[in-house]
């Protein structure tokens with residue numbers, strides 16, 4: 259994700275910078291900017307190249323790919339490939355198609371992002387505004403869970419979810435992941451920077467703790483919420499390990515997990531359906547990219563600006 | 567104006583008895599304060615930074631707990647009452663407007679929380695907006711307003727609540743000097759018009775003098791003096807009040823009082839006959855007169871500051887620095903001359919405690 263934000267920052271200059279560029283003498287070639295653009299173009303090439311090749315290759319039939327390797331150009335199989343991938347039931351059980359996997363991923367991404375935002379806001383709110391004994395300790399305990407990523411605690415997590423009978427459910431897929439030290443930390447820092455007088459004014463205005471949160475703190479944090487939501491959506495969408503463990507029924511497969519599964523199914527005596535796997539990969543990439551592109555302005559704003 | 571002794575009768579709007587504030591870290595910020603504000607009265611807390619003015623105000627608002635003593639609003643003890651239920655309204659130093667809400671919503675927010683019917687809210691908001699001349703900004707966010715306009719919005723938020731008392735915590739300190747003077751007058755005018763009692767915190771003695779019906783001078787968490795501005799100016803209760811109220815500050819210097827005169831360095835000037843012995847004498851720059859040497863307390867001119875309307879002559883009386891304010895165009899009678907004054911203008915304070923004699 260740092261790359262995406264970097265790109266977005268590059269094409270959203272401040273109005274002042276735009277104005278200055280317009281007034282600068284146009285003809286003088288500045289080698290430093292040629293160099294800068296060279297670096298940027300090279301970066302774009304590195305990042306976009308594989309995606310473009312994956313896309314173009316997915317429009318060829320699998321035999322051509324098997325024979326010639328990945329291909330640039332237009333293979334003419336675009337419609338049929340994507341139609342198959344999206345709508346044809348496949349897998350062992352013939353229960354799942356691309357559309358269902360996209361839906362599952364969407365549930366996963368949204369649930370993950372919304373859950374994380376809500377839980378982080380509530381945790382940060384408690385830590386910053388309710389001066390209960392041990393608030394600081396609580397915060398550092400939460401913070402230290404950064405040292406315990408999912409991969410480290412995956413067995414106990416699995417054990418808990420399994421014993422609750424939540425395997426192959428959306429709940430089991432999402433809930434164990436939504437506690438977020440990162441989100442809590444960001445919201446804590448933000449809440450700490452909100453002037454104390456705002457809380458006092460709201461108290462005098464008769465706002466209870468819930469109204470203060472909903473009417474004042476959440477609206478003030480909305481760029482922050484947007485930024486964290488976007489990051490978390492992409493992270494949630496791209497989850498691989500956890501869904502792989504949690505879901506054995508194909509009806510709950512997410513798309514990232516499905517790519518691999520479908521490749522495995524189709525590897526047999528036949529030539530693997532490279533085109534379909536690639537098409538699935540392209541489809542898997544699309545929603546996070548769209549989200550980032552659509553919300554990039556808010557995203558940048560959330561990271562660099564505070565409105566108080 | 568309500569007389570300072572509260573002779574209008576009935577319960578005072580605000581009454582504080584034996585108020586003590588000890589912060590969680592053990593710091594004693596308010597050390598036993600008694601005062602009251604009558605209906606419609608404008609009370610100003612004035613004192614240097616850190617003397618506990620804000621703490622006392624916040625105790626009235628309910629934003630700080632009261633460690634000891636009682637705070638009563640309209641006769642009701644409110645020590646344990648939530649700020650929202652105290653019938654108060656407060657203007658903060660940085661205004662504390664809700665940045666994401668329009669001016670209209672900023673004014674309406676408190677009323678909505680109080681479940682006041684919509685048409686009534688609308689009526690009150692528009693009335694207050696008109697009174698403050700912010701009607702055309704109702705749809706704007708605070709970020710799009712100037713400092714003076716924000717100040718008005720903050721006051722509007724108080725007015726719509728129609729409280730028993732307004733609380734102001736240095737509301738003008740973020741404005742430039744010119745706007746400050748203008749808003750000062752406006753606050754006074756509004757408060758008079760609405761007839762609502764007000765407590766106003768400032769460290770600026772000019773604001774205190776111009777706004778107050780009654781001044782409360784605070785020092786180190788204690789009340790030094792309570793009185794009408796003229797009283798405090800004419801009869802400061804201590805050397806602290808004497809040096810704090812009035813600009814340029816009152817000259818304070820050690821002197822020997824001998825019943826009807828004070829003596830410094832062999833010179834003498836007439837003074838009240840109240841005291842004898844070593845005292846601290848006080849004389850305001852504008853009440854001091856310069857006369858030829860021998861006619862009073864010996865004084866050597868060091869510098870003269872030209873202020874246009876007046877001139878400030880700086881020098882020393884004894885070891886203490888001393889300022890005399892002269893009318894424009896008047897010059898000191900010589901490099902070495904003497905200071906004298908009407909006996910009524912000379913203040914005498916206890917040398918040790920600083921209390922007025």
Ligand SMILES: Nc1ncnc2c1ncn2[C@@H]1O[C@H](COP(=O)(O)OP(=O)(O)O)[C@@H](O)[C@H]1O
Pocket residue numbers: 589590591593594595613614615616617618619620621622
């Ligand atoms: N929350 C607090 N905890 C501890 N001490 C405080 C707190 N708030 C203020 N103080 C101290 O109490 C004293 C009075 O503060 P304050 O009422 O804000 O003064 P003023 O408004 O007159 O400048 C100061 O010495 C200040 O440092």
Ligand SMILES: [Mg+2]
Pocket residue numbers: 619620621736
């Ligand atoms: Mg203060």
